[in-house]
Amino acid sequence: MVTKEEVERVIRETVDEKFVKSVEVDGEGNVRVTLAKDTPNIDDVLIKLHSEIGKLEGVGMITIDRERRREGNEENVQLTEEMILEKLKEVIDPEIGIDVVNLGLIYELKIRPDNTVYIKMTMTTPGCPLTMWILRAVEDKILEIPGVKDAEIELTFDPPWNPDMVSEEYKKKLGLL
Template sequence: MVTKEEIERIVREVVDEKFVKSIDVDDKGNVTVTLAKDTPDIDNVLIKLHSEIGKLEGVGLITINRERETQEGGENVQLTKEIILEKLKEVIDPEIGIDVVNLGLIYELDVRPDNTVYVKMTMTTPGCPLTMWILRAVEDKILEIPGVKDAEIELTFDPPWNPDMISPEYKKKLGLY
C-alpha cells in the first residue's frame, strides 16, 4: 500500500510546500490532499498531482481539495436542485461547446440537510484531457451559490456517456434529430 511519505514526496515535487494544507492517506490507500485557495497555476497543479499520485502502486481514490471561503449571508437560502442545475449550465465543455447539464454529464444531484451538494457526473470519454478542469469548474460554480456549505463531486463512467444523453433541445441544435 502507498505510504504518506510517498505522497508527500510527490506533492513536494509538484507544488511549493507553503501551499499544502494537509495530506492524508487512509488504510485503503485513499489519498486526500488539501491545497491553499491561493495556490498558483491551480489547474495544472491539480492535473499533475492527480497524474503523478495515480502512478504510485497501492493508491485508491485520489481527492484533491482546495481551501474555500465560507459564503456569507446564505444561512436562510433554500437550496434546490433547480437552482444548482441552472448554475451548472454555466460550465461549458470547451471541446464541445455545450454545458454539462444539457450535455447529460450530470447523473445525480442531491442537496443534503447540511447544505452540502453531492453531484455524480461523468465525462464524454474516460480519457478526456479536461476532466480535472471540468470537475473543478463544477465544484467552483456550486460553491458560488449562497448557502452552499460544501460540494462533493463523484466521477463515474457507469453508465458510459453517449450522445443520447444530450438534452432534446441541444440534439435539435446539433442536428442529431
C-alpha cells in the same frame, strides 16, 4: 496498494509543501489532498498533481480539494436542485461546446441538510485533458449560489458516458435524433 508516503513524495515533487494542508490515503487506495486556497497557479497544480498521482500503482479515486472560506452566505436560503442545475448550465465543455448538464455529465445531485451540495459526475472520456478544469468550474459555480455551504464533487466513470446521455434538445441540435 498505494501508500501515503508514495503520494506525499509525488506531492513534494509537484508543489511546495507549505501549500499542502492534508493528505489522506484510505485502504482502497483512494487519495484526498487538500491544498491551501492561496496556492500559486492552482489550476496548473491541480492538473499536474492529478496526473502524477494517477501514475502511481494502486491508486483509486483521486480527490484534490482547495481550502475555502465562505463569507456572507445567507442561512435561510432554500436551495433547490433546479437552481443548482441552472447554475451548472454555465459550465461549458470547451471541446464540445455544450454545458455539463445538457451533455449528461451530472449523474447525481443531493442537497444535504447543512446546505452542502453533492454532485456525482463523469467526463465524456476517462482521459479527458480538461477533467480538473471542468471539476473546478462545477465546484466554483455551485459555491457562487447564495446559501451553499460547501460543494463535494465525485468523479465516476461508472456507467461510462455515451452520446445517448445528451439531452433531447441538444441531440436535435447536434443531429443525433
